Amino acid sequence: AQSVTQLGSHVSVSEGALVLLRCNYSSSVPPYLFWYVQYPNQGLQLLLKYTTGATLVKGINGFEAEFKKSETSFHLTKPSAHMSDAAEYFCAVTGSGANNLFFGTGTRLTVIP
């Protein structure tokens, strides 16, 4: 079975501060991992994904994530938060089938001016 745990349903940071959103996964097979962002009243948009190869993955809008197998983690970071980063962020992992995605419960990021 596959599952994702996102620690912290709400995270607040000051504008210009480091953003760190945590994701831990459980998977019985080598995982493919994803981060999605959802702006208010919109669908989800892919930020970045890890499939194989380099464990540090760079995505859009200055975000990156590092796959750490020993820690079963895939935390999302951004060095300097912008007001436009305020949104909800979802971590997801593939299932045993090729077309199953399991999502975490989401983390709402607030950026304080």
Added chain:
Amino acid sequence: DAGITQSPRHKVTETGTPVTLRCHQTENHRYMYWYRQDPGHGLRLIHYSYGVKDTDKGEVSDGYSVSRSKTEDFLLTLESATSSQTSVYFCAISDRGVRTDTQYFGPGTRLTVL
């Protein structure tokens, strides 16, 4: 943006009535998905399709059925809506599956069952 539309965008209905949500794509992607989004649960897969007339169940398929008679349309039907099906429903598409391709999401349908 990927060409995905969902209709209706908002619907209020009563318990026991049938409801059909439509997802339409203009990308000619093979895979189509229906998710529901609920507070505290994130997104959960209801059903997906891997081709015309080829569908499979997701983790929360009870009370839902789907049909795909054309590549571009994927319908989600609630045969007899219940209050527990009040949710936001998202359609998604991908060309070659989630492992090898990006999954694109539609704008969502907010369904309220009274």
